[in-house]
Amino acid sequence: MKIYVPRDAAARALGADDVARAIADEAARRGLTVEIVRNGSRGMIWLEPLVEIERDGRRLAYGPVDATDAAALLDGALPCHGTVEDIPFFARQTRLTFARVGLIDPLDLADYEAHGGLKGLRRALSMTPADVVAEVTASGLRGRGGAGFPTGIKWETVRKAAADRKYIVCNADEGDSGTFADRMLMEGDPFTLIEGMAIAGIGVSAAKGFVYIRSEYPDAIEVMEAAVRIARGAGVLGASVLGSGPAFDIEVRVGAGAYVCGEETSLLNSLEGKRGIVRAKPPLPALEGLFGKPTVVNNVLSLATVPVIFEKGAAHYAGFGLGRSKGTMPIQIAGNVKFGGLFETAFGMPLGDLVNDIAGGTASGRPVKAVQVGGPLGAYMAPAKFATPFGYEEFDGQGGLIGHAGIVVFDDSADMLKLARFAMEFCAVESCGKCTPCRIGSTRGVETIDRIARGDSSAIPILTDLCETMKDGSLCALGGFTPFPVMSALTQFPEDFACQKEAAE
Amino acid sequence: MRQDQPQPSVEDLKRIIDSHIHLEGPLLPILHAMQSAYGHVPQDAVPLLAEALNIGRAEVHGVMTFYHDFREVPAGRHVVKICRAEACQAVGGEALAEATLKKLGLEWHGTTANGAVTIEPVYCLGLCACGPAAMVDGRVVGRLDGARMDRILAEAGA
Numbered sequence A: 001m002k003i004y005v006p007r008d009a010a011a012r013a014l015g016a017d018d019v020a021r022a023i024a025d026e027a028a029r030r031g032l033t034v035e036i037v038r039n040g041s042r043g044m045i046w047l048e049p050l051v052e053i054e055r056d057g058r059r060l061a062y063g064p065v066d067a068t069d070a071a072a073l074l075d076g077a078l079p080c081h082g083t084v085e086d087i088p089f090f091a092r093q094t095r096l097t098f099a100r101v102g103l104i105d106p107l108d109l110a111d112y113e114a115h116g117g118l119k120g121l122r123r124a125l126s127m128t129p130a131d132v133v134a135e136v137t138a139s140g141l142r143g144r145g146g147a148g149f150p151t152g153i154k155w156e157t158v159r160k161a162a163a164d165r166k167y168i169v170c171n172a173d174e175g176d177s178g179t180f181a182d183r184m185l186m187e188g189d190p191f192t193l194i195e196g197m198a199i200a201g202i203g204v205s206a207a208k209g210f211v212y213i214r215s216e217y218p219d220a221i222e223v224m225e226a227a228v229r230i231a232r233g234a235g236v237l238g239a240s241v242l243g244s245g246p247a248f249d250i251e252v253r254v255g256a257g258a259y260v261c262g263e264e265t266s267l268l269n270s271l272e273g274k275r276g277i278v279r280a281k282p283p284l285p286a287l288e289g290l291f292g293k294p295t296v297v298n299n300v301l302s303l304a305t306v307p308v309i310f311e312k313g314a315a316h317y318a319g320f321g322l323g324r325s326k327g328t329m330p331i332q333i334a335g336n337v338k339f340g341g342l343f344e345t346a347f348g349m350p351l352g353d354l355v356n357d358i359a360g361g362t363a364s365g366r367p368v369k370a371v372q373v374g375g376p377l378g379a380y381m382a383p384a385k386f387a388t389p390f391g392y393e394e395f396d397g398q399g400g401l402i403g404h405a406g407i408v409v410f411d412d413s414a415d416m417l418k419l420a421r422f423a424m425e426f427c428a429v430e431s432c433g434k435c436t437p438c439r440i441g442s443t444r445g446v447e448t449i450d451r452i453a454r455g456d457s458s459a460i461p462i463l464t465d466l467c468e469t470m471k472d473g474s475l476c477a478l479g480g481f482t483p484f485p486v487m488s489a490l491t492q493f494p495e496d497f498a499c500q501k502e503a504a505e
Numbered sequence B: 001m002r003q004d005q006p007q008p009s010v011e012d013l014k015r016i017i018d019s020h021i022h023l024e025g026p027l028l029p030i031l032h033a034m035q036s037a038y039g040h041v042p043q044d045a046v047p048l049l050a051e052a053l054n055i056g057r058a059e060v061h062g063v064m065t066f067y068h069d070f071r072e073v074p075a076g077r078h079v080v081k082i083c084r085a086e087a088c089q090a091v092g093g094e095a096l097a098e099a100t101l102k103k104l105g106l107e108w109h110g111t112t113a114n115g116a117v118t119i120e121p122v123y124c125l126g127l128c129a130c131g132p133a134a135m136v137d138g139r140v141v142g143r144l145d146g147a148r149m150d151r152i153l154a155e156a157g158a
């Protein structure tokens, strides 16, 4: 009997290790032979630890399971959700990037291949580099790290650059609050990322890749390092990819607790062993990136989506989505929600459907006040904006951004002034220090919001001006976009900024 | 972490440097290795690193201080990192953090008088659908409340 108990960090944070141990002990007590597979998470975090028991070829799902439930679980006495595929939250998804996450044993290469793994890489190996890049361009894939830049165009720049060395750098710094898709993918299906990076290497003729993972993700680091070793041992990586291709190898590197190192040029400096100061562009990293060499910098999800594009064809991928937002997006639903987790779907679903329908509204049962989409630099959106379809241009049109597709839901107890203050404080803590409006302006921002909180309404126009200065005078989006959460809070929820003094008068 | 860890000798530090120096961009991996061995990056390492990497001492120091992770002095025996970011705030993370600090009589980054626990802020642990979240010596915990935090602190000897 096979029993799946996730090793995903969220499942572990909710007791999955204890559950796995308790099941093993209980099985031993009964003389049962069970194989416990530590899979990735199926993405329904409110059901974690979600345990699946394979019987007659069907995987029946139970959860949340507590360590004290082990006996009942083996007796078949726990309430069963049916199969994961029966659960509405899962059934409504279109899983392309996340197709294997939670389904397979993350570190079993044979299991990976049995579920379509390496097919894309084999196809890419039969193509010319130019055709590899053209396939990515045709898929319409855009960068999933936040900026939404077309991946194929970036690769083409690197492909055409002449150099003795080129690099593929995977940005796994995932610092945005409300996001965890990179983590889940690395913990649940690391070979997909390796395969995507190898295809990128073939496309642009790079022989070396780095995965830069934030230090806050010890579980992901462990799984990625193990997966790279296994892939190297099996000849997927190494002197000749799959024994017939060019050389490509990967090294895992660990960040050191700096949010700004998610910005691609800061990340490159960090990899080089320098302070993570943002570099001015140009030169583009595609031309002068890591150690001055042409470099592809892509988010985990961008690279991990490449294998399915090659497996199923660019047209298949581009067939999903809305307008210029092609394909699917692994949306992360977080904060005060009934059903939080990972929901991969074609672009285009209205924000309100995601919040009220998929996420089931707030966990507290109180009305939704605001939703922050796209991490700490993303705008707060009031329910008045819930008709906005989930897409790059659509959110931009509403003064927001989808970023890395995290949705953080707040109920009506949220204090928008406090959240605006937090945005400024975060910017001050994490600023790389290069631009004055970001470094100094954010600290002024905190002080100004404190003045407003004390009842000084004359500080409101000062805050507005300060936000303008930060927008105009910042080199990167940390200083440049912090005004989004601040101003969206101020303009949509002015009552939270109405001064106490006036209220008292 | 671990104030009771041995002070490294120059030879120990050199050994760590030597085992990473072949890497492309070895500085961060070396700093991580020292921190994981000794709970901080000893001051003695700075001139050694400057020499090995052929950069100035100020540059080495600049890198060490730029990153929140690297410590110049050891933390308490256990480090509890509490998430301060938005998704955890949405489910009461701020109140939990404030109550924890208040109970221990600490500010952020502070260490209890008995050296048992250091409390650090962290900005997201990727556990945003099961907050409030924290990390205790590298082990993640989700859906924290006051009672669970008390248990964690008691186990850590705070």
Ligand SMILES: Cc1cc2nc3c(=O)[nH]c(=O)nc-3n(C[C@H](O)[C@H](O)[C@H](O)COP(=O)(O)O)c2cc1C
Pocket (backbone or CB within 6 Å): A142, A143, A144, A145, A146, A147, A148, A149, A151, A171, A172, A173, A174, A175, A176, A259, A260, A261, A262, A263, A264, A265, A297, A298, A299, A300, A302, A303, A476, A477, A478
């Ligand atoms: C302050 C800041 C933080 C960022 N953090 C991340 C991050 O954690 N992960 C990421 O992939 N991109 C992040 N980005 C975006 C990167 O600069 C870059 O656009 C991205 O890695 C490119 O990959 P993509 O085209 O696949 O999205 C950040 C940008 C800024 C300005």
Ligand code: SF4
Pocket (backbone or CB within 6 Å): A260, A278, A430, A431, A432, A433, A434, A435, A436, A438, A439, A474, A475, A476, A477, A478, A479, A480
């Ligand atoms: S905006 Fe802030 S983080 Fe970005 S480069 Fe300028 S100082 Fe650095």
Ligand code: FES
Pocket (backbone or CB within 6 Å): A177, A178, A179, B083, B084, B085, B086, B087, B088, B089, B123, B124, B125, B126, B127, B128, B131, B133
């Ligand atoms: S916001 Fe706290 S874990 Fe992500």
